[in-house]
Amino acid sequence: MTKIYGHNSTNSHHLYEFICPIVIRWSGKMSFAIDVQHLTKKFHSTLAVDNLTFQVGKGEVFGLLGPNGAGKTTTVRMLCCLIPPTEGSASIGGYDISSIEGSMKARKIIGLVPDNVGLYDTLSAVENLQFYGKMYEAPDQLVNNNIEKYLKMLDLWEKRNQSVGTYSKGMRQKVAVARALIHDPEILIMDEPTANLDPEASRTIRDFIIELKKENRTIMLNTHNLDEAQRICTKIGVLKTHMITVDTPGNLQRSFSGSRISIKLADINAQILQAVKALNLGNIFQDSGTLLIDLADIDKDTPVVVNAISAAGGKIKSVNEVKMSLEEAYFKLVGEE
Numbered sequence: 001m002t003k004i005y006g007h008n009s010t011n012s013h014h015l016y017e018f019i020c021p022i023v024i025r026w027s028g029k030m031s032f033a034i035d036v037q038h039l040t041k042k043f044h045s046t047l048a049v050d051n052l053t054f055q056v057g058k059g060e061v062f063g064l065l066g067p068n069g070a071g072k073t074t075t076v077r078m079l080c081c082l083i084p085p086t087e088g089s090a091s092i093g094g095y096d097i098s099s100i101e102g103s104m105k106a107r108k109i110i111g112l113v114p115d116n117v118g119l120y121d122t123l124s125a126v127e128n129l130q131f132y133g134k135m136y137e138a139p140d141q142l143v144n145n146n147i148e149k150y151l152k153m154l155d156l157w158e159k160r161n162q163s164v165g166t167y168s169k170g171m172r173q174k175v176a177v178a179r180a181l182i183h184d185p186e187i188l189i190m191d192e193p194t195a196n197l198d199p200e201a202s203r204t205i206r207d208f209i210i211e212l213k214k215e216n217r218t219i220m221l222n223t224h225n226l227d228e229a230q231r232i233c234t235k236i237g238v239l240k241t242h243m244i245t246v247d248t249p250g251n252l253q254r255s256f257s258g259s260r261i262s263i264k265l266a267d268i269n270a271q272i273l274q275a276v277k278a279l280n281l282g283n284i285f286q287d288s289g290t291l292l293i294d295l296a297d298i299d300k301d302t303p304v305v306v307n308a309i310s311a312a313g314g315k316i317k318s319v320n321e322v323k324m325s326l327e328e329a330y331f332k333l334v335g336e337e
Contacts, residue, residue, distance in 0.1 A: 033058045033187055033218040034079065038088035041074050048074045050242040052088070056235070058186075059216040061209070063223055063233035065330060070239045072222040073115060076191050079220075080112050093186060108136070111180035113190040117172050121165030125156055125175045128164060129182050136183035143182055150178035153208055170201025177205060181212075188212065190221040194228060206232065226327045236326075238333050245333060252329045260322040261302055263291045266315035275312035279304060292322065 034056035041049040049071040056062040064072050077083045079090055081103040089098055093109045096102035119128050126147055133143030151157045154174040159167075164175055173193065180188060193209070194202040202225075209232050212219060223229050229236055230249045238244040238252075245252070259282075265272070268289060276284055281301050282294035291309075295301040298321060309316060324332075 032056060032091075033060070034062070034090070034092055034220060036079070036088075036090045039075070039078060039085050039090055040087040041071070041078060041083070042086045047241060049078070049085075052239075052243055054237050054243055054246050056218060056220055058218050060235055061213050061219045061221070061233045063221055063229040063236045064239055065223065065226070065229060065236055066239035067334060071241050072239055073191055075239070076112075076189055076220075076222060080110055080189060081107055108183075109186045111183070111185035111188045113176050113180045113188070113193050115191040115195070117176035119164045119172060119175055119179075122163055124161045124163055125151060125167075125178075126160045128175060129179055132179050133182045138183040142184060146182050146184065147178070150181055153211065154178060155204060168201075170197045170204075173197060173201065174205065177208065187218045187220070190219065192222050192224070194223070194225060202228075226325075226330055230326045238330060240334055249326050252333075253324055253326055255329065259296070259298065260292055260294050260324075261298060261305070262318075262320045262322050263293065263305070263309065264317040264319075265289055265291065265309070266317060268314075272309055272312045272314045275308045275314075276305060279308055281305065 032055040034054075036052055036054050039049060039052040040047075052071075052075060054062075064075065066072050074083070078085050079092060079097065081097050085098070089096065091097065091102070092106035095106040095109075097106050120131070123131065129147045129151075130143060133140075133146075147160075148157070151160050154177065156171060156174055156178075159171070164172055167175070177190075177193065180190070190209075194205050197205070206228055209219065209221070213232065221232070233249060235246065236249055236252060237246040247255070266289070268286060268291065273284070273286070276291065276293065279301075281304070282296065284294075285292040293305060295305075302319065306316060306319060
């Protein structure tokens, strides 16, 4: 009997809970690759994920951002059919993860990169990947082709026959990424793929994900790395037990930009500061010869500020709109919760 919901599959090498012996391909009948509706998970009295709803279209790269304890890994475990939801529903490739049949079919079109790689240390990278390929009942030719393809892309081909127990953390993570793709899944789900890696290993995996993105593969990843999310993701969900917002990286930035201006002056004195403060338009910050001013309506209020500074004898060198980074937008969203 296949175990549908089990313990954490990221421990040791027990991916048996995740891999099932059914060969299934994309059904082609769904609007979304991942469709989550009101998904909730409670552990006794602890609410880990609250009423989560979002969709990921085929070919999108969806990033799930959130602080530690926000429910990101719990969400991944539910979507990969490793733990059951308390309430709500979700479908992967059109398959209902709550049913036994749907759960087993969904697993076959998912490639999972867990937060703990769980490889066989005494086996080489090739032997590990061949083993997991057999567990998926993937054709030998597909497995061997993918072993060569992905180990070369991840700069591991020259060390493919060494036991992974001799590998660094970054190298082991690369093997875990290759393992997730060994059966050519339609959907790749990655839990903190670059966490605790050195900059070089992180860059290799990040560049690898960008290459997969070009193949129109659906990817969902949890990450704390906001720069990584901005470079890779087509859409981002900000999670803090519940979903705060879902949007493109650009829209998230723009939603908080335009409310602050930067005015560079030849000199800033008490008279100029008092003139700006008297307008009572928003927060004012001084950075050397520059004033940063938060405005409710940038188009309406900027001329008012400029006129007040000029009337107070200020000599303005430049006026610019301050563009908020994704990191600033993220912390503003999370901080408001």
